[in-house]
Amino acid sequence: MNILIIEDEETLRERLTAKFTNQGFVAKGVADGEEGLYQGMEYPYDIAIVDIGLPKLSGIEVIRKWREAGKALPIIILTARGRWQEKVEGLEAGADDYMVKPFETEELIARVRALIRRAGGWSDSRLKCGSILLDMSSQKVFVDDREIDLTAFEYKVLEYLMLHDGEVVTKMTLTEHLYDQDYDRDSNVIEVFVGRLRKKLDPDNRLKPIETLRGRGYRFVISRTE
Amino acid sequence: MRSLQSRLLFSTSIVLGFFLLISAIILDHNFRTNKIHDIVARLSIHIKELMGLVLDKSGKPCERKFQLSDEGYVAEIPPRIFAVVVNPDAALQSDEGRVIIWQSESTKVKLDSPVPFTSKVIDGQVSFSIETAPNGEKFVSVSYATFLEQVNDCEKYRKELDMPSKESGERPDPASKVRLAGEDNNGKTAEKDKPALDSMPQIAEVIDLNKNRDKNGNETPGKPKPGIKPSRPAIWPKIKSLGDGNVRAIIKISESLDRQRRSYNILRTAFHFDPRASLNKDIRDFRVLLAIGFIVVIIAYLALLALFLRLWGLKPMRRVSDELEKIKAGELTQLAGDYPQEIHGLTEGINRLIISERARQERFRNSLGDLAHSLKTPLAVLFSESENHTSREAWQQSVREQVERMRQIINYQLERAVTAGKTTLAEPVDVGQTVDRMVSTLSKVYADKAIRFETNVAAGTVFVGDQGDLLEVLGNLMENACKWCRSRVLVSARNLAVERGHVLDLTIDDDGPGVPEDLLEQVQKRGFRADEAVSGQGIGLAVVNEIVHAYNGSMQIVRSEWNGARFVIRL
Numbered sequence: 001m002n003i004l005i006i007e008d009e010e011t012l013r014e015r016l017t018a019k020f021t022n023q024g025f026v027a028k029g030v031a032d033g034e035e036g037l038y039q040g041m042e043y044p045y046d047i048a049i050v051d052i053g054l055p056k057l058s059g060i061e062v063i064r065k066w067r068e069a070g071k072a073l074p075i076i077i078l079t080a081r082g083r084w085q086e087k088v089e090g091l092e093a094g095a096d097d098y099m100v101k102p103f104e105t106e107e108l109i110a111r112v113r114a115l116i117r118r119a120g121g122w123s124d125s126r127l128k129c130g131s132i133l134l135d136m137s138s139q140k141v142f143v144d145d146r147e148i149d150l151t152a153f154e155y156k157v158l159e160y161l162m163l164h165d166g167e168v169v170t171k172m173t174l175t176e177h178l179y180d181q182d183y184d185r186d187s188n189v190i191e192v193f194v195g196r197l198r199k200k201l202d203p204d205n206r207l208k209p210i211e212t213l214r215g216r217g218y219r220f221v222i223s224r225t226e
Numbered sequence: 227m228r229s230l231q232s233r234l235l236f237s238t239s240i241v242l243g244f245f246l247l248i249s250a251i252i253l254d255h256n257f258r259t260n261k262i263h264d265i266v267a268r269l270s271i272h273i274k275e276l277m278g279l280v281l282d283k284s285g286k287p288c289e290r291k292f293q294l295s296d297e298g299y300v301a302e303i304p305p306r307i308f309a310v311v312v313n314p315d316a317a318l319q320s321d322e323g324r325v326i327i328w329q330s331e332s333t334k335v336k337l338d339s340p341v342p343f344t345s346k347v348i349d350g351q352v353s354f355s356i357e358t359a360p361n362g363e364k365f366v367s368v369s370y371a372t373f374l375e376q377v378n379d380c381e382k383y384r385k386e387l388d389m390p391s392k393e394s395g396e397r398p399d400p401a402s403k404v405r406l407a408g409e410d411n412n413g414k415t416a417e418k419d420k421p422a423l424d425s426m427p428q429i430a431e432v433i434d435l436n437k438n439r440d441k442n443g444n445e446t447p448g449k450p451k452p453g454i455k456p457s458r459p460a461i462w463p464k465i466k467s468l469g470d471g472n473v474r475a476i477i478k479i480s481e482s483l484d485r486q487r488r489s490y491n492i493l494r495t496a497f498h499f500d501p502r503a504s505l506n507k508d509i510r511d512f513r514v515l516l517a518i519g520f521i522v523v524i525i526a527y528l529a530l531l532a533l534f535l536r537l538w539g540l541k542p543m544r545r546v547s548d549e550l551e552k553i554k555a556g557e558l559t560q561l562a563g564d565y566p567q568e569i570h571g572l573t574e575g576i577n578r579l580i581i582s583e584r585a586r587q588e589r590f591r592n593s594l595g596d597l598a599h600s601l602k603t604p605l606a607v608l609f610s611e612s613e614n615h616t617s618r619e620a621w622q623q624s625v626r627e628q629v630e631r632m633r634q635i636i637n638y639q640l641e642r643a644v645t646a647g648k649t650t651l652a653e654p655v656d657v658g659q660t661v662d663r664m665v666s667t668l669s670k671v672y673a674d675k676a677i678r679f680e681t682n683v684a685a686g687t688v689f690v691g692d693q694g695d696l697l698e699v700l701g702n703l704m705e706n707a708c709k710w711c712r713s714r715v716l717v718s719a720r721n722l723a724v725e726r727g728h729v730l731d732l733t734i735d736d737d738g739p740g741v742p743e744d745l746l747e748q749v750q751k752r753g754f755r756a757d758e759a760v761s762g763q764g765i766g767l768a769v770v771n772e773i774v775h776a777y778n779g780s781m782q783i784v785r786s787e788w789n790g791a792r793f794v795i796r797l
Contacts, residue, residue, distance in 0.1 A: 082637055083644070084664075084701030085694045091667040098671070102633055114674065123674055 001116060001156070002026035002177050004048040006036035006062065007078065008055055016049065019105050020112075024139070024152050026180050033057025040066050040073070044176055047116055049108070051078045052090055060093045067094035074115035076108070113137065120163035122224075127162050129222040132201060132209060134162050143201055153178065154197050157190075161210060161220040170217035194218060230543060231535050235528055242527060246520045257512050261505050542566050546573060553580065589776070590643050597639040604628040604635075634765050641769045645695055645776045654688035655696055657719045657730060664700045665717070672708045682718040689730045689797060695773050696797075702766035703734045703793050710738030714788060722796075729779075732795040737788035746783055770795070 003025045007013040013029045020027035028045075030036045033054040040048055040062070048066075052059040063075055074097075077090040082100040090098060096118075097111050113136050117125060127134040133142040139155060141148045150158065156178050161169055171190045194210060201209055211219045542565050552558040560580060561573045611624045658681075665679045689696045700717075707715045716735040721728045745767070770793075774781045779797040786792035 082641070083694060084697040087701065088663055088667050088697060091670055092663065096670055096673075100637075118673055123676075 001046045001160070002028065002043075003112065004036065004039050004043075004045040005029045006031075006033065006039075006048065006054060006059065007051045008032060008053070009051075016105065016108070019109070023109055024156055025112075026178065031055075033059065033062050037062045037065055040071060041069060044173075045073055046119075046177060047074045047076070047112055049076045049078060049112070050095070052086060053080060060090055063090065063093045063095055072119075074119045076111055076115065078103075110137070116163065120165075122163070127159075128225050129162060129165060129209070129220070130225060131207065132162075132222060134159060141201075143207075148200055150197070150200060154193055154200070157193050158197055158201075161218060165220040165222075165224065168213055168217050168219050173217070231532065231540055234535060234539070235532060238531060239524060239528055242524060246523065250516050250520060253516060254509070254513060258505075258509055261508055542569060546576075550576070585776075589645070593639045593643040596642075597635065600635045600639070601632060604631045638765055638768055638772075641698070642772045645692075645698075645773050654690050654728065655693045657687040657689050657696070657732075658683040658685070660689075660693065660696055660700060661717050661719065664697070664704050668704055668708050671705075675708065676713065677708055677711060678714050680714065680716040682716065684720040687719050687721050687730070688728055690728050691777060691797065695777070699732070699770050699773055699795060699797070700734075702770050703795070706766055706793075707734050707736035707738070707791070711736035711790060712738060716786075730795075730797045732793075732797065734793045734795075735786035735788065736790040736792075737786070738790040740785060740789065741783050741791045773797075 001024070003020050005013060005016050005020070005027060007016065007029070008031050010031070013031065017027045017029040028039065028043075030039055034056045036048075036050065036054070037057060039045070050059040050062055054062070059077060063077070066073070066075075075095045076097045076099060077087075077095040078099050078101055079086050079090065080101045087098045087100075096115055099108055099111065113125065117123075117127070117136055125136045127136065131144045133145075134140075135142075136159070141150055141155065141158060157174060160174060160177055174190050194212075198210055201207065207222065209220060209222050211221045213219060542563070545563050546561065546565070546569065549558055549561045549563060553560070560577050563573075565573050605628075608625065608628050611621060611628075616624070661681050661683055665681060669677065669679065704715065704717065714735075714737045716733075718733040718735075720731050722731050771781055774795060774797065777797045779795060781796075782794040784792045784794065
C-alpha cells in the first residue's frame with residue numbers, strides 16, 4: 001500500500017512517514033500543496049493524508065482538484081482548529097475522514113487501514129475468503145484457523161490481492177503499490193513472492209487462491225464470505 | 227457625494243429641477259401659443275385690410291378671413307373668384323394693400339376705390355393685367371398658367387373691369403415697383419430689372435409660361451394683348467384649386483426655404499412686420515427671463531434647505547456621532563438619545579453591536595484567564611510526577627494523560643473564544659441545509675456503521691446566528707449520536723413562534739445506551755466546563771453547552787423514544 005502524506009510541519013511529516021513505513025506502507029512525504037497535488041495526479045497512491053493548512057495550495061483545494069480529475073483514492077484530512085466548519089468543508093470537498101491535531105498516530109493508522117479496506121469494498125477489518133482469513137488490524141493470516149507465518153512483503157502482496165479480489169492485478173501494479181517509486185522494478189521478484197505465498201497458503205495445491213493470467217497478471221479467485 | 231447633506235441637497239434639487247423644467251416647458255408653450263395668437267390676430271387685421279374688397283357672385287363685397295391651418299393662413303374663396311392685389315405700391319408705403327376677389331362669371335365688377343391697378347403673377351400661375359378697351363375703358367386681363375383644371379380656355383376668363391378713368395393718372399412711380407420686384411427676387415435682380423422695365427419682363431415671363439403650355443399642346447392660353455401697360459408683379463397669397471371647385475388662398479409663414487422667403491417678403495413688404503423675428507425675439511427674451519428666474523429660485527431653495535438641514539434636519543445624525551465619540555472616550559456606555567424613527571433602527575443596532583462586542587470581549591478575557599488557570603493543574607501534576615522517582619512506564623503514562631488533558635483544555639478554550647454568540651446582525655442560516663450537510667459528512671465518516679439518519683426539519687427553519695456555531699452544535703451532538711447509537715439517528719428542528727426573533731428548537735435522538743448519570747448531572751449543572759469534565763467524552767458536550775449559553779439558550783438531555791439519548795437544544 002502506498003500512502004501520500006502532505007504535511008508542511010517537518011517533524012510531524014517525518015514522524016508519520018517513518019511510522020507508516022514501519023507499518024509496511026510505502027510512504028511518501030510532501031511539504032506543500034502544489035507538490036502534493038502533482039504527486040496525487042501522477043502516481044497511483046492507495047490513500048492520502050492531507051493537512052488543510054498547506055503552503056502554496058490549501059489542502060481543500062488539492063482535494064477538490066483531485067476529485068475533479070476523477071481521482072478516487074481515499075483521503076484523510078488533518079485539521080488543527082477542530083471547528084466543524086472546517087471539517088465539513090474538507091469532507092464536502094471530497095475527503096473521507098478527518099483527524100484533529102494533535103492526534104494519536106495509532107488512531108490515524110487505524111483510520112487509514114479502515115479507509116483502504118472500505119475502498120476495497122470490505123466493511124470489516126477481517127477479510128475472509130473461504131478458509132483464508134486476513135486480519136488487517138493484527139496483520140495476521142489464517143487458513144482454516146491456523147496462523148500462517150508470512151514475511152512482511154508476502155503479507156502485503158496477499159493484502160493487496162484480497163482487497164482487490166476478483167480483479168486482475170498486474171505485476172506492474174503490484175510493484176507500484178508495494179515498492180517505493182525509486183525502487184528498481186524487477187517483475188521476477190513478484191513472481192517469486194507470489195510463488196512463495198501460494199506454497200504457504202496452499203501447500204497441498206487444494207485451494208488454488210491465486211490464479212495466474214498469462215501475460216496479464218494475478219487474480220485472487222476465492223469469493224468473499226462475509 | 228460624501229456628506230449626507232450634499233446627498234439630500236442634490237436629490238431634492240434634482241426633483242425641483244425636474245418640476246421646474248416641466249413648468250418651464252409648459253410656460254414656454256403657453257407663451258408661444260399666446261404670442262402666435264397675438265400675431266394671428268394682428269395678421270388677420272392686416273389681412274382684412276389687405277383684402278379690402280371681396281365681391282360675391284352677385285358682385286357685392288364680402289370679406290374672407292384667413293385662418294391658421296396646417297398649410298398656413300388660408301381663406302376659402304368661392305369658385306372662379308380670383309384674388310387681385312389692387313394697390314401693391316400703396317401697400318408698400320402705407321400698409322393699405324387691397325384685394326379684389328373677382329368673380330369670373332360676371333362681366334364687370336366695379337371697384338369702389340379709384341386706385342391704379344397693376345398686373346400680377348400669382349405664384350407663376352395666374353397673371354392679371356390692366357388693359358384698355360377700344361372704347362377707352364380699362365379692364366383687367368387674367369392669364370393662367372398651370373392653374374385651374376376646370377378652365378379650358380384662358381380667353382374665357384378675360385374679364386373686364388370697369389375702372390375709373392382718372393386712375394391712369396395715378397400710376398405708381400416706377401421706382402417703387404422696381405423696389406418691390408427687387409425684394410421679391412432677392413434683391414439681386416433689382417438693377418437688372420430697372421432698365422428692362424419698359425420691355426415688360428414680367429409679361430414675358432407669363433408668356434413663357436403660356437408657351438410651355440403650348441408646347442405640351444394642352445391648352446392655348448391667351449396672350450396678353452399688345453399695348454397693355456405692364457406693371458410690376460407682386461407676390462400674393464398662393465391660390466390653389468381644391469379640385470371641388472373651391473379655391474384656396476394661402477399665405478405661407480412656414481420655414482420651408484424658398485416658399486418661406488417669398489411669403490416672408492410679402493409680409494414684410496405688405497406690413498413692415500416680421501412675425502417670425504418678433505416671435506423668436508419675444509420667445510428668446512421670455513426664456514432668458516424664465517431661466518434666470520428659475521436659477522434664482524433653485525439657488526435660494528438650496529441655500530435655505532442647507533441652512534435648515536444644518537440647523538435642524540441632520541441634527542440627530544450629528545448627535546449619533548457625538549455620542550459615539552463619548553462611548554469611545556468611555557463617558558457613555560450606549561447611545562442614549564431619543565432618536566427619530568428613521569434612524570432608530572440604526573442606533574438600536576449600534577447599541578446591540580456594542581453589547582455583543584462587549585460580551586465577546588468578556589468571553590475572550592474569560593477564556594484566556596480560564597485557559598491559563600486550567601493549565602496549571604496538569605502542569606502541577608507533571609511537575610510533582612517529575613520529582614517522584616516513579617518508574618519509566620508510570621512517568622510515560624502520566625505524561626500521556628496530562629498532555630491529553632491539556633490538549634482538551636486548549637481545544638475547549640479556543641472553541642469557547644471563537645464562539646460568535648448571539649449577534650443581532652447575523653444573517654439567518656438555513657437549518658435544513660446545514661443538517662443535510664452534516665448528515666452527508668457524517669455518513670462518510672461513519673460509513674462502516676451504516677447509520678440510518680432521519681431528519682425532520684420543518685421547511686424554512688432558520689437559525690439567526692453564526693453558521694459556524696450552528697455547525698459546531700450540530701456536529702458535536704450528531705457525532706456524539708453517531709458514536710453511541712446502534713443504527714439510528716434522528717434530527718428534528720423547527721422554529722418556535724416567539725415575539726422577537728426566531729428561536730430554534732433542535733432535537734437529536736439516538737438509539738444508543740443513553741448518557742451516563744454522572745455526565746448527565748454535570749452537563750445539566752450550570753457553568754459546566756470541559757476542563758472539569760471527567761473524560762474526553764465530555765468535551766463536545768461542553769462546547770455545545772458553551773455555545774448554548776452564549777446564545778442565552780438551553781440544553782436538556784432526556785431519554786429518547788428509542789431508549790437512547792435525546793438532546794433538546796433551544797437557541
